[in-house]
Structure formats: structure tokens, C-alpha cells
Amino acid sequence: MEAIATTTPLIHSRVPLHQDTQLWHSHAPLALDSGELLPEYELAWRCWGKLNSKRDNAVLVVHALSGSADLEAWWPELLGAGKPLDPEHDFVICINLLGSCYGSSGPLTLNPYNHRPWRSAFPRISVRDQVRTQSALIEHLGIQQLRIIGPSLGGMIALEWALLKPELVHSLTLIATTAAHSAQAIANSECQRAAIRLDPSFNNGDYPIEQQPQHGLALARRLAFIGYRCSEEFSERFGRVGGQQQSFSVLDYLSHQGEKFVRRFDANSYIRLTECMNSHDVGRGRGSTEAALQTISQPCLVLSLDSDQLYPPAEQQFLAEHLPNVQHRVIRSRYGHDGFLIETEAVAAVLTPFLRSTETHST
Ligand SMILES: CC(=O)SCCNC(=O)CCNC(=O)[C@H](O)C(C)(C)COP(=O)(O)OP(=O)(O)OC[C@H]1O[C@@H](n2cnc3c(N)ncnc32)[C@H](O)[C@@H]1OP(=O)(O)O
Ligand SMILES: N[C@@H](CCO)C(=O)O
Known part of the structure; x- marks a missing residue:
């Protein structure tokens, strides 16, 4: 293996990052579910509020x-202030996902083996790999207890998180999500990736950073958007x-x-993040999906949107039937x-009492 550089990657994002974004560099190699090794990585993160002396007032939003x-x-x-995630009360943290393009290591950042952007060589990552990176940062910060909120x-x-690091997880809020990526979601996301690959500018993923396959990526987003919204809204809005x-x-x-x-x-x-979603099945290697869910004893709030076509309410009903608490x-x-993202008043009305009821800290 070649010597590994530890310089900060030069390319982080297609848009400027907020000035308060912090970068944490892990020099520990990460063994990925794919069998590949990520020699080192960076995570971009932001926080609001203060970690208390017991380090147990943290809320992680994924x-x-x-x-x-x-x-x-x-x-x-x-x-x-006064909202469900209240920095006067909570230490709120949000971490850009590995493989994304908002500051964390991904296809736009430098491959330490050759000092060039990873592009298509950035390895495949699983949902479990995301937890391995996030938990390394959370442990680095000395956080003892987390309430975790995750949409989609x-x-x-x-x-x-609750299955790999149960000792750190105090409660979960699971919004418009699922226990395992469904056949329909896998099929839809493959069509989106195919749209990107069919763009001649894609060049097997090794396009110049400034000339990405814009027609393919735009088509992928258009296809995805049909599933993000619903028939009733489209009929009323556009007819x-x-x-x-x-x-x-x-x-x-x-x-x-x-x-x-x-x-x-x-x-x-x-491509990497939609493949990451395909990896998702809490039952993989754990007997069954139901058996895995039954081991999560922490309080869970499951939220559905009744018109969600991507992760329909039946999938959150399944979560509710098998999560014990x-x-x-x-x-x-x-x-x-x-x-x-839009019904924030309704989300807040349910989230606030749940978050307060699962607080472990006194201030
Ligand atoms: C949760 C996460 O972790 S992060 C990622 C979340 N962010 C995103 O997904 C960003 C993409 N944005 C969106 O999906 C949406 O804007 C949301 C969900 C945030 C908000 O949805 P809405 O308030 O319903 O916005 P809407 O879907 O109407 O989009 C409005 C845009 O469509 C445009 N638009 C509306 N009708 C038309 C039309 N007939 N023709 C062309 N453009 C139109 C508007 O001009 C507006 O453009 P702008 O965003 O450039 O100002
Ligand atoms: N609009 C959301 C939908 C995916 O859950 C996004 O772009 O991330």
C-alpha cells in the first residue's frame, strides 16, 4: 500500500459550506461492508447549543x-429557541453523510492514495458504514447519550444506530422511513442511476468535476421527485x-x-448514496427484520405521512408492530x-413532547 497523505482534501462541495461547518478527520482506516478499506475520512458537521457537563443532552439529526x-x-x-430542537436546552448536532458532497469525504474529495478526486473510485458505503463513521465522531466528542432523529x-x-451502538442511543424518532429498502424503492432508484449512467458525459463516473452529467442527474432528480410528492398534490397544483x-x-x-x-x-x-439506501435491511445477518427490531428497547416515535408513496405508511406500521417501545x-x-420538510408544524407538535419526555438531563 502506498503512503497515505493526511492533507485536508481540497474539494468539498459544489456550493459554499456554512462558515460554522466543522471538519473532523479520522486517521483510522474504516473497513466497509463492501470489503473495501477507506484509509481515512473527514466528516463535515455543525452543532447548536452546548454539551452539558454530563454530556447527555445531545440530539443527533441525521x-x-x-x-x-x-x-x-x-x-x-x-x-x-422555543422550537423542538432548542439550543438553549439541547446540544443539537448534524453530520453530513459519508459519500455526500457537502464537505464529508465522498467522490468530490481527494483520494489520499493518488491526491486526485475519488470520483467513481469512491467505495460503496452501507447504512451501517454511515453509523460507524458518525459514532466515531460522537465518541470523539465524548457524548454519552443521544436522542436521534432521522427522516427518510x-x-x-x-x-x-440503535442496533450497532445501543449504549449511546436514548431514543429514536423515525420519520417517513422503513426497516428495509423495498423492492419498489430499489427499482425506482436504479432507474435514476441508469439515467445518470446513460448521459454520455458520465464517462463511467470519471467526468471532470466542472462538467458533470447534468442531463442524467437532472433526469434522476425529476424521476425521484415524482415519488417525493403525490398524485393528489400534482392534480390540484398543475392539473x-x-x-x-x-x-x-x-x-x-x-x-x-x-x-x-x-x-x-x-x-x-x-449514485453512492442511493446505493447506500439499497443496503438497508436491519435484518441482514440478524435472523430476520422482525427479530432485529424487537431488540431495540429504547423509546421510539414513528411518524408517517399518509400520502408517502416512497416509504408508505404500511412500512412505518410494520416498524410500529415490531418495535417494543x-x-x-x-x-x-x-x-x-x-x-x-413541509408539514413542520405537525411534525413539531408530535416531536416536542416526545423529545422532552425522553430527556435524561435536568437542565
Ligand atoms: C431533509 C434533508 O435532509 S435535505 C434535502 C431537502 N431539500 C430538498 O429536497 C431541496 C429541494 N426542494 C424541495 O424539495 C422543496 O422545495 C421543499 C420540499 C423543500 C419545499 O417544497 P415546496 O415548498 O412545496 O416547494 P415546491 O415543491 O413548490 O418548489 C418550489 C419551486 O418550484 C418552482 N415551481 C413551482 N411551480 C412551477 C412551475 N409550474 N414551473 C416551473 N417551476 C415551478 C417554484 O418557482 C420554486 O422554485 P425555487 O425553489 O427555485 O424558488
Ligand atoms: N427531498 C428529500 C427527499 C429524500 O428523502 C431529499 O432530497 O433528500
């Missing part, structure tokens, strides 16, 4: 597919009305979402899966 550590940008209604992919990672650019207004809307996404996300990261709430929403 973001979804295209999120970042900048929780105040993507869930502003939930974070702040974040909820998958939260579940694995069959003609668009300004295309024959139907709904098509203009999807194109707009695709074009916006290309400006902020990276195609190789998209659980409350299950269903939020009525016309916004589908993305309702977790």
Missing part, C-alpha cells in the same frame, strides 16, 4: 438523501394546464427541480414523502 449538516437551512422551523435515509441510519416551456406545467416544474439539483449536487454522490403517529398531508 439528514436525508440530499441534505447537509446545515440543519438550520433545511429544517429551520424545527431548530431554534436518516431514519434508516437512526435504526442502525392538465399547459406550461410556459413545455406542454404541461407539471413538466416545467419537474425540469426546474432537476436544473436546481444539478447546481448543488454531484452525480457520483447521488413505540408510539406511531400519522400526519395527514397532501405533500407525499416530502411532507416531512
Whole structure:
């Protein structure tokens, strides 16, 4: 094996990171579920509030597919004084996922073996690998107890936290998520990755950083967006009305979402993180999905959006049937899966009492 450089990677993000973003560098190699070894890695993270002397007032929010550590940008209604995540009370932390493109190690950062961006050579990562990296940072910070909140992919990672590091997990809030990535979700995400691969600019993932396969990535986002929202909303909002650019207004809307996404996300990261979701099955190597869930004794709040087509309420009902210590709430929403980002008042109404009831600290 060649000597490994320990310089800070030069390329972190397609958009500027918030000035308060911190970078933590692990020099310990990470053995990945794929069998590959990540020689070292960095995690970008942000925090709000103060860790108390017992180090037990931490709340970890794990973001979804295209999120970042900048929780105040993507869930502003939930974070702040008097809100469910209250920095005057809690130490709130959010970590950019490994393989993403908002500061943590991923396809845009430098491969320490050759000092060039990893691009397609960045290894495949599993949901369990995400927990291994996050828990290394949490242990580095000396945190003793965590209440974990995860929407979507974040909820998958939260579940694995409880299975891999139960001693650190005090409670879980699992939003619009699932115990195992379904056949339908796997099929949908493969079509999205195929859209990227079919773009001639993709070049097997080794495109110049400034010339990513924008048509393929935009199409992947358009395909994904159909599953993030729902039929009722699309009918009410767009109906069959003609668009300004295309024959139907709904098509203009999807194109707009695709074009916006290309400006902020990276195609190789998209591939690695959607593959990461495919790895998710809490039952893998543990007898069965049901058996794994039954070992999670911490208090769990499971939240569903009734119009979620991606992780339909039946999948959270399954969680509720097999988690031993659980409350299950269903939020009525016309916004589908993305309702977790939009129905913030309804999320807050359920989240606040649950978080307060599972506090371990006195101040
Ligand atoms: C949770 C995590 O971990 S992080 C990742 C979360 N963030 C994202 O997913 C970012 C992508 N954004 C979104 O998905 C959405 O904006 C949400 C979910 C955050 C909010 O949803 P909504 O408030 O319903 O926004 P909506 O879906 O209507 O999108 C509005 C955009 O569509 C555009 N739009 C609306 N109708 C049309 C139309 N007919 N034609 C073209 N564009 C249209 C608007 O102009 C607006 O554009 P802008 O965002 O550039 O200002
Ligand atoms: N809009 C969300 C949906 C995935 O859960 C995202 O882009 O991360």
C-alpha cells in the first residue's frame, strides 16, 4: 500500500459550506461492508447549543438523501429557541453523510492514495458504514447519550444506530422511513442511476468535476421527485394546464427541480448514496427484520405521512408492530414523502413532547 497523505482534501462541495461547518478527520482506516478499506475520512458537521457537563443532552439529526449538516437551512422551523430542537436546552448536532458532497469525504474529495478526486473510485458505503463513521465522531466528542432523529435515509441510519451502538442511543424518532429498502424503492432508484449512467458525459463516473452529467442527474432528480410528492398534490397544483416551456406545467416544474439539483449536487454522490439506501435491511445477518427490531428497547416515535408513496405508511406500521417501545403517529398531508420538510408544524407538535419526555438531563 502506498503512503497515505493526511492533507485536508481540497474539494468539498459544489456550493459554499456554512462558515460554522466543522471538519473532523479520522486517521483510522474504516473497513466497509463492501470489503473495501477507506484509509481515512473527514466528516463535515455543525452543532447548536452546548454539551452539558454530563454530556447527555445531545440530539443527533441525521439528514436525508440530499441534505447537509446545515440543519438550520433545511429544517429551520424545527431548530431554534422555543422550537423542538432548542439550543438553549439541547446540544443539537448534524453530520453530513459519508459519500455526500457537502464537505464529508465522498467522490468530490481527494483520494489520499493518488491526491486526485475519488470520483467513481469512491467505495460503496452501507447504512451501517454511515453509523460507524458518525459514532466515531460522537465518541470523539465524548457524548454519552443521544436522542436521534432521522427522516427518510436518516431514519434508516437512526435504526442502525440503535442496533450497532445501543449504549449511546436514548431514543429514536423515525420519520417517513422503513426497516428495509423495498423492492419498489430499489427499482425506482436504479432507474435514476441508469439515467445518470446513460448521459454520455458520465464517462463511467470519471467526468471532470466542472462538467458533470447534468442531463442524467437532472433526469434522476425529476424521476425521484415524482415519488417525493403525490398524485393528489400534482392534480390540484398543475392539473392538465399547459406550461410556459413545455406542454404541461407539471413538466416545467419537474425540469426546474432537476436544473436546481444539478447546481448543488454531484452525480457520483447521488449514485453512492442511493446505493447506500439499497443496503438497508436491519435484518441482514440478524435472523430476520422482525427479530432485529424487537431488540431495540429504547423509546421510539414513528411518524408517517399518509400520502408517502416512497416509504408508505404500511412500512412505518410494520416498524410500529415490531418495535417494543413505540408510539406511531400519522400526519395527514397532501405533500407525499416530502411532507416531512413541509408539514413542520405537525411534525413539531408530535416531536416536542416526545423529545422532552425522553430527556435524561435536568437542565
Ligand atoms: C431533509 C434533508 O435532509 S435535505 C434535502 C431537502 N431539500 C430538498 O429536497 C431541496 C429541494 N426542494 C424541495 O424539495 C422543496 O422545495 C421543499 C420540499 C423543500 C419545499 O417544497 P415546496 O415548498 O412545496 O416547494 P415546491 O415543491 O413548490 O418548489 C418550489 C419551486 O418550484 C418552482 N415551481 C413551482 N411551480 C412551477 C412551475 N409550474 N414551473 C416551473 N417551476 C415551478 C417554484 O418557482 C420554486 O422554485 P425555487 O425553489 O427555485 O424558488
Ligand atoms: N427531498 C428529500 C427527499 C429524500 O428523502 C431529499 O432530497 O433528500
